[in-house]
Amino acid sequence: MTFFAAQFNRSRIAIACLVWLLFTASQQEAVFWSDWWRKNQSWLILSISLWFTVLALIKDRAFLSIHAVSRIIYFILCAGVSFYWLKFNVEIVSFVSQVNLLIDLKEYFPVIFPSAVFGFVLLLLSLKSKDLTVAVLFTSSVIWQLYSSNTLALSAEVICVMVALIYLLVVCIEFYFLAYRDDLTGLPTRRALKQLSLSLSRRYTVAMIDIDHFKKFNDTYGHDIGDQVLKLVATKLANIKGGGRVFRYGGEEFTAVFPRKNSEVCLPYLESLREDVASYEMVIRDASRVGKKFRKAHKSQSYKMVNVTISIGIAQKSSKQHFDQVLKHADLALYRAKKRGRNNVSE
Numbered sequence: 001m002t003f004f005a006a007q008f009n010r011s012r013i014a015i016a017c018l019v020w021l022l023f024t025a026s027q028q029e030a031v032f033w034s035d036w037w038r039k040n041q042s043w044l045i046l047s048i049s050l051w052f053t054v055l056a057l058i059k060d061r062a063f064l065s066i067h068a069v070s071r072i073i074y075f076i077l078c079a080g081v082s083f084y085w086l087k088f089n090v091e092i093v094s095f096v097s098q099v100n101l102l103i104d105l106k107e108y109f110p111v112i113f114p115s116a117v118f119g120f121v122l123l124l125l126s127l128k129s130k131d132l133t134v135a136v137l138f139t140s141s142v143i144w145q146l147y148s149s150n151t152l153a154l155s156a157e158v159i160c161v162m163v164a165l166i167y168l169l170v171v172c173i174e175f176y177f178l179a180y181r182d183d184l185t186g187l188p189t190r191r192a193l194k195q196l197s198l199s200l201s202r203r204y205t206v207a208m209i210d211i212d213h214f215k216k217f218n219d220t221y222g223h224d225i226g227d228q229v230l231k232l233v234a235t236k237l238a239n240i241k242g243g244g245r246v247f248r249y250g251g252e253e254f255t256a257v258f259p260r261k262n263s264e265v266c267l268p269y270l271e272s273l274r275e276d277v278a279s280y281e282m283v284i285r286d287a288s289r290v291g292k293k294f295r296k297a298h299k300s301q302s303y304k305m306v307n308v309t310i311s312i313g314i315a316q317k318s319s320k321q322h323f324d325q326v327l328k329h330a331d332l333a334l335y336r337a338k339k340r341g342r343n344n345v346s347e
């Protein structure tokens with residue numbers, strides 16, 4: 001699993017795998033460091049809990065690269081911080097012992113309390129970042145803390161296999177999104193459209209959607225603002241009604257597929273989508289003024305309102321037509337929509 005994750009630049013998962021691997025190995029009597037591991041258990045519980053949190057804060061980099069040096073330094077820092085915490089928390093514990101209310105919590109202060117804090121920080125990070133790797137690091141931290149506090153009555157080997165399966169699942173899900181989701185708009189890609197085309201029945205309608213005069217838009221406002229507009233238009237398109245599914249076909253072109261629907265049924269949905277986009281006043285952040293201080297000082301000038309229109313070509317599958325042929329007909333209809341002056345739907 002470590003090699004698999006490292007191969008695909010999922011270095012944080014690869015590092016987490018290594019930690020679990022060392023942990024399982026240390027549970028074997030035959031391994032020379034198992035005694036040392038047992039003697040320093042508190043320190044290890046704390047360092048590894050902190051390490052999972054630190055992993056959530058750093059980026060995935062190539063596993064075997066210059067970045068490995070910084071990872072090693074971070075790991076040493078985690079170990080050092082944990083070591084000094086355990087050494088100096090005696091004073092905290094003696095303070096806690098003087099407060100009646102806290103006296104019962106005394107034994108939790110050295111390890112369990114800080115580990116729980118690291119876990120909580122990880123939970124907040126995973127909720128904030130919406131990153132699957134961070135979520136899986138949080139899961140790792142919880143499993144680690146439960147196991148090391150003897151709450152999980154499972155053997156180290158079972159836990160390791162369980163964690164490896166979770167990591168494998170996460171790497172596969174991430175690759176699925178990498179292959180089938182467009183990075184900029186979050187819409188499914190042309191590859192996903194091809195996949196869908198294999199499962200379509202004999203009746204369906206395809207619409208090709210294109211943003212009008214987008215080249216001029218890019219030339220006027222710049223490519224960065226063009227990107228923001230693409231994202232916003234994609235959000236509108238993703239909300240298409242009537243059971244339509246929208247894909248980014250490429251560039252400023254999108255495809256909508258309506259399984260089991262003929263073109264008359266789809267037409268009103270596409271018309272209302274076109275109207276929605278045309279009346280959508282998009283608030284665009286001026287890319288040249290991203291500094292916080294500048295934004296505060298020039299609040300009124302750092303945003304601008306723009307709008308665009310779309311043209312749509314629609315085609316319904318007729319007997320013996322392949323998906324590519326239906327797509328071609330929709331493309332021809334789009335060409336007619338452009339010729340008719342844009343901002344309209346053509347069959």
Ligand SMILES: Nc1nc2c(ncn2[C@@H]2O[C@H](COP(=O)(O)OP(=O)(O)OP(=O)(O)O)[C@@H](O)[C@H]2O)c(=O)[nH]1
Binds near residue numbers: 218230
């Ligand atoms: N910002 C941005 N621009 C893109 C992206 N993909 C394609 N484009 C731009 O979209 C423009 C498409 O231009 P054209 O194919 O000439 O079409 P158009 O200007 O929209 O004209 P009509 O389709 O005839 O209305 C080009 O300038 C591309 O650079 C992208 O991901 N981001």
